[in-house]
Amino acid sequence: MRLSLPKALLADHLQIVAKAIPTKNTITGLDGILFESNGENLILTATNHELGIQTQFSTVHKEVAKVVLPGKVVEIIRRLPGDSVQISVNPENYLTDITSGQAEFQVYGLNADDYPVFPTENLERAQCSFKIVAGDLRRALRQTLFAVSHDEGKPAFTGILFSLNDNTLALSSSDTFRLATTSCSVENSGSAFTFLVPGKTLQEVIRIFSDDAASIVATVMQNQLFLTCEDIRFSSRLLDENFPNIERVVPKEFIGQATIDAATFAHAVDRAALLSEGTNHVIRLSIGDDIMVVRASSKHGKIQEQLPLSLQGEGVEIALNSRFVLDMLKINEGDQCSIEITGANKPCIMRDSLYPNYLYLVLPIKI
Amino acid sequence: MAGDPHKRHGIILTASYEARQFGVKTAIPVWQAKKLCPQGIFVPPDHSLYLSYSEKFLAIFRNYTPLVEPFSIDEAWLDVTGSQRLFGSVEGIGKIIQQRIRTELDITCSVGVASNKFLAKMASERQKPQGFTTISKADIPTVLWPLPVGEMVGVGRKMAPALKEMGVETIGQLAAMPERLLVSRFGVMGDILRQLANGDDDSPVDPHALDTAKSIGHSTTLPRDINDPADVARVLLDLSERVGRRLRHGGYAGRTVTLTVKDQNFVSSTRSRTLTEPTILTETIYNTALTTYQRHFEAWRKVRLLGIAISNLQAREANYQLSFWQDEEERLDRLTKAADTIKDRFGDYALRRASLYENKPE
Numbered sequence: 074m075r076l077s078l079p080k081a082l083l084a085d086h087l088q089i090v091a092k093a094i095p096t097k098n099t100i101t102g103l104d105g106i107l108f109e110s111n112g113e114n115l116i117l118t119a120t121n122h123e124l125g126i127q128t129q130f131s132t133v134h135k136e137v138a139k140v141v142l143p144g145k146v147v148e149i150i151r152r153l154p155g156d157s158v159q160i161s162v163n164p165e166n167y168l169t170d171i172t173s174g175q176a177e178f179q180v181y182g183l184n185a186d187d188y189p190v191f192p193t194e195n196l197e198r199a200q201c202s203f204k205i206v207a208g209d210l211r212r213a214l215r216q217t218l219f220a221v222s223h224d225e226g227k228p229a230f231t232g233i234l235f236s237l238n239d240n241t242l243a244l245s246s247s248d249t250f251r252l253a254t255t256s257c258s259v260e261n262s263g264s265a266f267t268f269l270v271p272g273k274t275l276q277e278v279i280r281i282f283s284d285d286a287a288s289i290v291a292t293v294m295q296n297q298l299f300l301t302c303e304d305i306r307f308s309s310r311l312l313d314e315n316f317p318n319i320e321r322v323v324p325k326e327f328i329g330q331a332t333i334d335a336a337t338f339a340h341a342v343d344r345a346a347l348l349s350e351g352t353n354h355v356i357r358l359s360i361g362d363d364i365m366v367v368r369a370s371s372k373h374g375k376i377q378e379q380l381p382l383s384l385q386g387e388g389v390e391i392a393l394n395s396r397f398v399l400d401m402l403k404i405n406e407g408d409q410c411s412i413e414i415t416g417a418n419k420p421c422i423m424r425d426s427l428y429p430n431y432l433y434l435v436l437p438i439k440i
Numbered sequence: 441m442a443g444d445p446h447k448r449h450g451i452i453l454t455a456s457y458e459a460r461q462f463g464v465k466t467a468i469p470v471w472q473a474k475k476l477c478p479q480g481i482f483v484p485p486d487h488s489l490y491l492s493y494s495e496k497f498l499a500i501f502r503n504y505t506p507l508v509e510p511f512s513i514d515e516a517w518l519d520v521t522g523s524q525r526l527f528g529s530v531e532g533i534g535k536i537i538q539q540r541i542r543t544e545l546d547i548t549c550s551v552g553v554a555s556n557k558f559l560a561k562m563a564s565e566r567q568k569p570q571g572f573t574t575i576s577k578a579d580i581p582t583v584l585w586p587l588p589v590g591e592m593v594g595v596g597r598k599m600a601p602a603l604k605e606m607g608v609e610t611i612g613q614l615a616a617m618p619e620r621l622l623v624s625r626f627g628v629m630g631d632i633l634r635q636l637a638n639g640d641d642d643s644p645v646d647p648h649a650l651d652t653a654k655s656i657g658h659s660t661t662l663p664r665d666i667n668d669p670a671d672v673a674r675v676l677l678d679l680s681e682r683v684g685r686r687l688r689h690g691g692y693a694g695r696t697v698t699l700t701v702k703d704q705n706f707v708s709s710t711r712s713r714t715l716t717e718p719t720i721l722t723e724t725i726y727n728t729a730l731t732t733y734q735r736h737f738e739a740w741r742k743v744r745l746l747g748i749a750i751s752n753l754q755a756r757e758a759n760y761q762l763s764f765w766q767d768e769e770e771r772l773d774r775l776t777k778a779a780d781t782i783k784d785r786f787g788d789y790a791l792r793r794a795s796l797y798e799n800k801p802e
Contacts, residue, residue: 223716224716226715249766250764322765352754353759353760420762
């Protein structure tokens with residue numbers, strides 16, 4: 074294989090697949106990136122048992138060849154001095170020369186025949202398939218990913234539940250202390266379907282599908298989720314766990330609803346968090362008729378701050394984990410944030426004025 | 441002083457200076473001690489008696505300085521830097537205290553005087569019983585360095601042979617070792633030991649050192665070796681209950697559960713698991729210990745001793761985060777609270793788990 078490529082282009086595409094390179098692997102060869110030239114395109118693939126990423130771009134070369142290069146190659150390409158890169162692979166021993174400017178790397182490549190094949194989706198065998206706008210999917214992921222649990226002891230909660238129903242896709246996550254659920258519209262010709270995807274791999278989806286206007290084809294097959302968008306393909310293992318019933322815990326009625334300027338609220342909570350105490354990072358919110366008082370205290374001191382709000386119905390005195398509140402306010406896009414109150418020591422719901430379908434349910438701290 | 445051989449606690453816990461001359465020492469079995477010293481008098485331990493004496497001499501110490509750090513039941517460090525105007529020189533204070541303990545409590549004690557905790561402890565070990573030793577910085581090369589490294593505080597039974605392998609036999613040789621070698625072999629401990637060997641120790645005398653527990657643990661030598669999984673589970677439950685109760689009583693929550701197993705061949709191993717969230721529940725401690733046991737210890741191995749400890753302690757918070765779908769845990773929480781209240785009022789044996797009564801090994 075002899076290729077000459079623009080360095081920046083190759084570096085960008087390597088960056089996309091880099092996150093799928095296993096950090097430690099017992100199988101030699103798997104901890105690398107597959108370089109495959111099919112006569113038109115250069116295809117880059119990285120895969121571990123959790124996720125796989127593949128990307129491709131056209132080259133002027135007509136060659137058909139492949140090699141596996143160590144994960145280090147991502148950094149090697151990124152740090153090359155020149156604007157273009159020459160890669161040549163010895164087909165006998167896979168010794169690979171990478172040169173650019175005055176720098177010459179010789180990298181020990183491996184036989185690509187042993188590299189696992191990137192699974193291809195087969196629409197006939199798919200359990201479900203739909204089309205979604207990348208921007209919608211990324212937004213829905215941003216609204217739910219932060220509420221995913223990192224506790225391996227509760228595996229069902231380490232994922233986001235995807236529920237497909239006609240042309241609506243709902244995403245829900247919970248770490249058992251709070252729950253986030255949102256939805257977006259999709260093009261779906263199939264039936265209703267639900268599946269659970271690890272939060273860890275979905276983090277990469279936000280990163281790699283950076284063009285919000287693009288359209289993504291999603292397919293679930295053989296316990297895997299496939300996302301394809303133009304030249305980038307993504308696959309993730311699904312979690313084989315039962316996510317509990319969300320409907321059961323979402324309150325249907327509330328006693329009061331407060332609306333507050335989202336930025337003002339975020340800044341006040343951010344300040345109060347400096348003195349929120351213990352592992353629960355407690356802040357107290359007193360929601361009154363026109364005013365909310367944010368309070369926190371620790372052994373270092375205390376803070377109190379008053380914010381204007383508008384309240385319909387009853388107010389409340391409630392203690393919450395400041396991190397949980399901030400997590401939501403960070404992704405809140407609308408000017409306003411509303412808080413639906415169900416009582417002291419009872420869950421409250423936070424909503425983003427821009428997305429009426431988004432619901433963030435937080436359980437309070439019992440003092 | 442020895443444990444009860446019938447319960448297989450038959451080891452020498454400590455020996456008098458007279459018995460030591462016959463070769464009787466801590467941790468040897470009673471039968472061996474009887475062979476070495478047939479005329480020896482064997483007495484069972486009386487922990488509450490020792491505690492009462494401990495409190496008495498700590499009270500005497502506190503007449504001379506508030507900076508008293510208990511090190512063990514019969515040892516303590518005193519920082520008398522600020523007491524010299526009131527009570528005279530450091531040596532003088534040492535002599536007064538030694539005399540008072542002799543006359544008021546009728547027991548002997550050894551005193552070590554030095555400029556830091558490490559040297560003071562080394563000094564107190566030099567002459568026993570009723571010794572009085574001062575080690576000044578200038579004495580380090582002549583007094584401290586010729587001593588075998590095994591006599592150094594902080595060098596235990598395992599470290600001494602390891603140091604010997606590196607050619608370190610005396611404290612002086614340890615002091616002269618390159619820091620790099622010691623750190624690569626023993627980690628941070630290596631550097632600390634080298635500093636101590638040079639007589640450098642800047643740790644303060646902390647009167648509150650024992651106030652906050654670092655871990656809470658219980659272990660038991662079983663009356664017979666067991667390997668029936670049900671028996672092991674029962675012993676673990678009993679230990680977990682005791683650990684859990686002390687944990688809650690102290691107002692702590694803990695995150696790391698450590699299981700110690702000694703098998704029939706006296707091979708002991710320790711395994712720990714750290715939970716994502718601190719716990720106060722007996723059930724969580726028990727389940728963690730049990731899974732650790734099942735994962736790390738072959739079922740055929742007969743077990744002689746089992747121990748459970750919980751560490752990574754933090755003060756239990758008065759407030760707690762409510763959660764969804766965790767009804768079981770909240771129910772257990774309430775149950776534990778109710779059970780603790782009953783035990784506080786009527787004693788630990790007022791309420792016990794039924795499984796601990798059935799075929800209880802003992």
